[in-house]
Amino acid sequence: MLPPVAPGRAMAKVVCILGMPHNPFHHRATRPPRERWTDDLRNMQDRFDAMRDRLRRARPDALVCIGNDHFHQFFMENMPAFIIGKMDRYDGTFYNEVREFDLPRVTIPGDAALSNAILDGLLGANVDMAFSDELKVDHSIVVPLLFSRPELDLPIVPFMSNCVAPPLATAARFNAIGCALRGVLDGLDDERRIAVVGSGNLSLEVGGPLQFAPHPMDAAFDAQAVAWIANADVEGAARECTYERLVSAGNVSHGYLNYLLLLGVANDRRPTYAEGLRRKGSTQAYFAWEDLG
Amino acid sequence: MSRYLVDKFLYRVDRDPAWLERYMADPARCVADWEASEAHALGPETTSAHSFTDDERTALAAKDYVRLYAMGAHPFVLWTLMIPVFERDFPSPRELQADYANRIRPHGRPDFRT
Numbered sequence: 566m567l568p569p570v571a572p573g574r575a576m577a578k579v580v581c582i583l584g585m586p587h588n589p590f591h592h593r594a595t596r597p598p599r600e601r602w603t604d605d606l607r608n609m610q611d612r613f614d615a616m617r618d619r620l621r622r623a624r625p626d627a628l629v630c631i632g633n634d635h636f637h638q639f640f641m642e643n644m645p646a647f648i649i650g651k652m653d654r655y656d657g658t659f660y661n662e663v664r665e666f667d668l669p670r671v672t673i674p675g676d677a678a679l680s681n682a683i684l685d686g687l688l689g690a691n692v693d694m695a696f697s698d699e700l701k702v703d704h705s706i707v708v709p710l711l712f713s714r715p716e717l718d719l720p721i722v723p724f725m726s727n728c729v730a731p732p733l734a735t736a737a738r739f740n741a742i743g744c745a746l747r748g749v750l751d752g753l754d755d756e757r758r759i760a761v762v763g764s765g766n767l768s769l770e771v772g773g774p775l776q777f778a779p780h781p782m783d784a785a786f787d788a789q790a791v792a793w794i795a796n797a798d799v800e801g802a803a804r805e806c807t808y809e810r811l812v813s814a815g816n817v818s819h820g821y822l823n824y825l826l827l828l829g830v831a832n833d834r835r836p837t838y839a840e841g842l843r844r845k846g847s848t849q850a851y852f853a854w855e856d857l858g
Numbered sequence: 859m860s861r862y863l864v865d866k867f868l869y870r871v872d873r874d875p876a877w878l879e880r881y882m883a884d885p886a887r888c889v890a891d892w893e894a895s896e897a898h899a900l901g902p903e904t905t906s907a908h909s910f911t912d913d914e915r916t917a918l919a920a921k922d923y924v925r926l927y928a929m930g931a932h933p934f935v936l937w938t939l940m941i942p943v944f945e946r947d948f949p950s951p952r953e954l955q956a957d958y959a960n961r962i963r964p965h966g967r968p969d970f971r972t
Contacts, residue, residue, distance in 0.1 A: 636869055636934065636938070637873070640869050641862055641865060642866070642900065660873060660874075660875065661873055661938065664942065665941060730932070730972070731971040771933065771934050772932075772934050772935075772936055772937025772938070773962070773967065774962050774963035774965075774966070774967075776955060776959050777955040778959075813967075816934070816967065817934060
């Protein structure tokens with residue numbers, strides 16, 4: 566349990582929570598002039614534009630960014646289940662992301678003091694977080710920011726999970742970690758407005774037999790997955806999202822677990838916006854919890 | 859069998875332009891050199907628990923991704939390296955993606971936990 570907050574203390578406010586895709590191809594896809602875009606691409610950009618507007622309306626002072634490293638900094642010799650960066654500046658985008666996706670190398674401000682306060686709070690709540698004083702962030706953090714806060718002007722606290730190298734934490738644990746994170750954010754002695762920007766995916770395959778098929782990997786899973794968030798059905802999600810079920814929906818479908826973490830950050834309340842946007846090769850999820858602050 | 863070491867090779871080579879160039883130019887030589895100099899490196903230290911089987915070494919040296927996939931190499935790490943290795947052999951990424959998926963499909967979804 567966290568210590569009770571003393572009356573009269575400054576309190577941080579979680580003002581908005583957003584969930585979106587982090588597909589690394591989106592940046593390159595949206596480089597040509599808009600008049601050359603397909604309807605499919607316009608639909609996607611409309612969703613990201615709406616996310617950008619929501620974030621601007623929430624007037625955050627700092628962002629907690631939830632993502633997952635894709636074998637960039639972390640590998641199986643040392644694979645943290647959940648790790649938080651605590652630096653005053655983050656470099657983003659790795660060599661092979663430039664090579665394959667033309668993603669820009671970026672520098673994003675950080676806030677080591679805020680990271681440390683969150684880390685201390687989580688450890689105090691018996692969440693055994695790993696931490697990093699030399700964290701580089703990949704497209705799971707960079708792409709959502711390029712679309713929802715392209716100015717890259719707000720200090721971030723990166724919070725990464727392992728969604729790619731089994732064994733993974735359970736779906737219930739992802740959600741519980743999100744709840745614990747919210748408890749810590751609510752108790753921070755910090756009067757700033759904090760938004761949480763998280764990314765993940767629905768059914769998805771990379772490097773497997775169904776990759777780049779012209780249809781979603783598992784439309785039934787996608788519909789359920791969006792509904793679990795929309796209805797705040799943590800029990801249903803935790804029951805159904807076993808490792809094996811997620812693999813059967815595509816070998817990297819575990820990126821969905823980060824959305825369950827976000828639901829936890831929302832105290833397991835229903836979002837104000839939830840959509841599974843059907844696109845050519847996948848369904849993409851967009852979630853928002855607004856007017857929190 | 860060392861799924862871990864196969865994944866380590868794929869991961870390290872993909873993320874290092876100099877090693878990637880060596881793998882593309884002469885894969886067998888690259889695998890031998892990497893095994894001799896990098897396979898057991900842990901920062902400035904070394905470890906001794908993992909070594910390639912003959913099958914793994916041969917598959918890596920032959921860029922035989924179908925065999926590597928079937929053996930349980932991590933699909934994400936394997937594919938990520940095979941993009942630069944094979945993309946020039948195809949008119950567009952779409953053809954490479956389809957060809958790759960078609961070739962590994964008979965092997966279903968092997969367990970890739972290390």
